[in-house]
Amino acid sequence: MKRYLLPLIVFVVLLGFLAVGLNLKPREVPSPLIDKPAPAFKLARLDAPDKQLSLQDLQGKVWLLNVWASWCVACRVEHPLLVDLAGSGTVPIYGLNYKDKRDDAIAWLAKHGNPYVASLSDTEGLIGIDYGVYGVPETFVIDKAGVIRLKHIGPVTPEVLRDTILPLVKKLNA
């Protein structure tokens, strides 16, 4: 009996590791920017390229930064949710139009609805790099002091919005 004990323990430990491994999400790389000041930017607005918007302009309020692109298929999944959220007026959403063509982006918004107070044109993806963006869509929650409080990788789901983003926004606004 005793000789089977050790292999059994090894097996159970291995099983435990594998079970944990199966439930990890290696695609979601934790961002080092959480609880750090949001990287500065000064970008042209998508709707008015002659006007620029910078991080300072957004100080003093809690806001969402949603990275999107017209070529991004997953963005279509979360988009209706964002349009609803914008309609509710809970929190302003700003878009970072990542590596997109302006005409495509404008046409895409016209077709799917525009939840953004303003979208910033990050044509070269440089601000995306500053924010550690490695896939689209990604969503950041930024607080009144301009500190990144949350980064959500991938499409925002109703669950994530209800259980994570909205409670956080409420807390930050309190």
Next chain:
Amino acid sequence: MLDVPSPAAACGGAGRRDGSSSDSAPLRGRHWWPCEAGSAVSARSVIAALLLALLCVGVSAQDARPLADDPVLEAQVMRIAEELRCLVCQNETIAASHADLAVDLRKQIRQKLQQGQSQQQILDFMVQRYGDFVLYRPPVKSSTWLLWGGPFLLLGAALVGLILNIRRRRSPASVPLRSDEAERVRRLLGEEKSEA
């Protein structure tokens, strides 16, 4: 986000094909590759491998283009890019990946080198944005000690197990022999001595 098959793999396949070119068997049907025990390769997959090899000629030509500008700088860019993990194709380096982000980050590395930044400054820039995950050689710290120490821990455990096992085998049986067994041992040993 491009899912381009790794050119290295495609080229590797082509190499194996060339290695046994004197043997026409693979084209006739099932054939066991000498270097890949257990995998049967059909004529169709050989043709596919050849096509992939052709593809990889095209791919590497595309990869090599920027070298013409400044080979020294480009070598430096690639050396740094090989230290960095691509976040889109997570098992590729930024040097090897064809993902858009990898291309952008190589561009960043190039620009920063042109601005006179050091390798360490560039690696720090990447870590600030993407975390330690971006480094192929993560730093030793409290959250990574298991990663670095784990193999040695396993080796130590295996060694301890081995030593215990050997000791147990060497130690004489603690159960005393019965009188008839002792008699038999004496007889056997005695016979052996007389034969020697």
